[in-house]
Amino acid sequence: MEKSTGKEQKITITNDKGRMSAEEIERLVQEAERYKSEDDANRARVEAKNALENYCFSIKSSINDEKMADKISADDKSKVMDAITSTTSWLDSNQSAEKEEFEEKQKALEAIVMPILQNLSGGAGGAPGGMPDMGGMPGGGAPAPEADEGPKIEEID
Numbered sequence: 001m002e003k004s005t006g007k008e009q010k011i012t013i014t015n016d017k018g019r020m021s022a023e024e025i026e027r028l029v030q031e032a033e034r035y036k037s038e039d040d041a042n043r044a045r046v047e048a049k050n051a052l053e054n055y056c057f058s059i060k061s062s063i064n065d066e067k068m069a070d071k072i073s074a075d076d077k078s079k080v081m082d083a084i085t086s087t088t089s090w091l092d093s094n095q096s097a098e099k100e101e102f103e104e105k106q107k108a109l110e111a112i113v114m115p116i117l118q119n120l121s122g123g124a125g126g127a128p129g130g131m132p133d134m135g136g137m138p139g140g141g142a143p144a145p146e147a148d149e150g151p152k153i154e155e156i157d
Helices: 022-064 074-093 099-120
Strands: none
Touching: 022 074, 022 099, 074 099
């Protein structure tokens, strides 16, 4: 009711124009649940593909790096570059391969590349594309300092 004039009008709001019914919403939710596992599998496949592509790029960059160029023999560099070229051409022609296939290809490439990189670094860890030295992290590298180290405070009465 309008206070100043005293007029009163009734307004009714209906929910049927351009909106989805409760049944349509429920159907969409069920479809989303039905395709969730398929979406998760597809996500895992894409992540494995991206991991393989990133590994190829990382190793290629490391091998072509000026610091690495004088340390690696021409034979080893050729072997690594051939493996990377082979893997990237496989990737280009197998975009819709399964997650396991991408993981197998990465393991095969690592089997070729890692011994060469380990020889360059004298067998030490921290090879390009791998995990860095985890010194200071719990369970890795350097031991954690004792909790009771540091100044000791005694209370005096």
